[in-house]
Amino acid sequence: MLRVSDVQVVTSRDVPLGGPRAMTVRRTLPQRARSLIGAWCFADHYGPDDVTRTGGMDVPPHPHTGLQTVSWLFSGEIEHRDTTGAHAMVRPGELNLMTGGSGVAHSEVSTPDSGVLHGVQLWTALPESARHAPRAFVHHVPDVLRLDGAVVRVLLGTLCGSTSPVPTHTPLLGAEVVLEPCAEVVLDVSPEFEHGVLVDEGPVVFGDAELARAELGYLAPGARQITLTNPGDRPARLMLLGGEPFGEPVVMWWNFVGRTHEEIAGYREEWEAGSERFGRVEGYRGPVQRLPAPPLPNARLKARMAPPSSGDPSAWG
Template sequence: MSDVQVVTSREVPLGGPRAMTVRRTLPQRARSLVGAWCFADHYGPDDVARTGGMDVPPHPHTGLQTVSWLFSGEIEHRDTTGAHEIVRPGELNVMTGGSGVAHSEVSTRGSGTLHGVQLWTALPDAARDLPRSFVHHVPEVLHLAGATARVLLGTLAGCTSPVPTHSPLLGAELVVEPATEVVLDVAPEFEHGVLVDQGPVVLDGVALGRAELGYTSPGRRQLTLANPGNDHARVMLLGGEPFPDPVVMWWNFIGRTHEEIAGYREEWESGSPRFGRVEGYAGEVQRLPAPPLPTVRMKPRIAPPASGDPSAWG
């Protein structure tokens, strides 16, 4: 019996008056985090001319980094670091919203087909109050036996990304050739998630379909990815050491307690300088309003395990 956990996605509307449906794999009741990776949206292929694409008004973040990665199309990114960047396929954009940041995301008129992933990493206690920042990086194409890879964060197959992280992490895109098996050496102290964009893909003997994530706990030194199909398969490989801090996630905020999240919401609604102002966004809604707080007390999605047993992580 395999110990690969299969996490399925659910469809949710991306916030804003022109909502776009995405497939959300993390967080789920079955799996809240993979290392510090705490959020994974998979979207497209989406014909922008037909659907209108993505238009997310300025909205806030705390306690996290956003990791934006496209397979096709373009997104115009503006944020309160002053960054104004066109996100393009094969180009990594990482925004740190430690103590507070706001940004907007709009697919460009020339996008054609919009297709990609939006990922978040939770910041540990030592880094979660960092000032906001933005990094743009173009990873090199790494040629492996039977696959190509682009290393977004961390190290894979001897290639290390220069983008700083605040906990031990791995993030990479892998394109596996048809009817091919690839064996990857990985850090045994990491847990890993394989998020499928184009499949089918078989992870250590377990079949994964589109927008499914295969999770493996720490202890493995290798992962085996097989593509049994006649077309190229593409996955996002996410990894990291089990996250040591409790996490409260609500809307676009990450904190540690209910009171902290409620405070962030109040500051956003009151126009606090914590988040700054996004300049140049041309949409009708200049600030995405926060939804009402839950009627019950928010609890951490995870708690540090009493032992090293990764099965203790919720």
């Protein structure tokens, strides 16, 4: 059984999603206390959002480099278009993974039939060996695993004997776990991985640390099992993220992942100039045809490294 001090608790901050019709999301990664969990470098959690009242999501074409986007919904529907030529719907229980690599652009728009929009948008940083790879898009419907006290869907990696066929460029785990009321489950995991639990509906007890809705609990490598408990009388839902510690420095700014300030500045300049690096998104019909990049900060962009993979809170900063 974990001690409370084994789990680092990261709270979310509210961030307006880019575009003329901004939607507020709750961001847990990156933050000063925790930049990465394995290669997972970004985690937005949003909704439930009544699209008929708020207008929902409308993010015009915007660029990415050096990452993969992982789109996962609990309810609602989002229309995705990108410069691989993909035109797909993001629906509950269906994974959409887009590889930015050397450059991609995409748009995200909730559909009129979305009803209540509710989900997560996650990014993984690509390692040096893959970060200049061609853009790509994969759609996958994970199997539904029914355990004693939980339902699990494995997006990426392996859990509960189920392995996702979706390729990743570093060892990763991504799964949705729904816990029945008052249930406790013990999951076998890789001791080489660090793990994060992002709570959508809670509370959820991760080891001995109770996590509220939109909180993320981090556990350093070393555990061969993790315990997840739902102390409430309603179902609880969480995203389980894991991976081997990402040993490369990462420079993140706006929608770009790179390695140096100069590289990021170059990506920005190319996007503003309409470079073919990112291609053209066809079929988007919004108020503006592309999202302009914000100005670069006056200070140089610095690389992020994962904080120490330690259960000692004094190491978390």
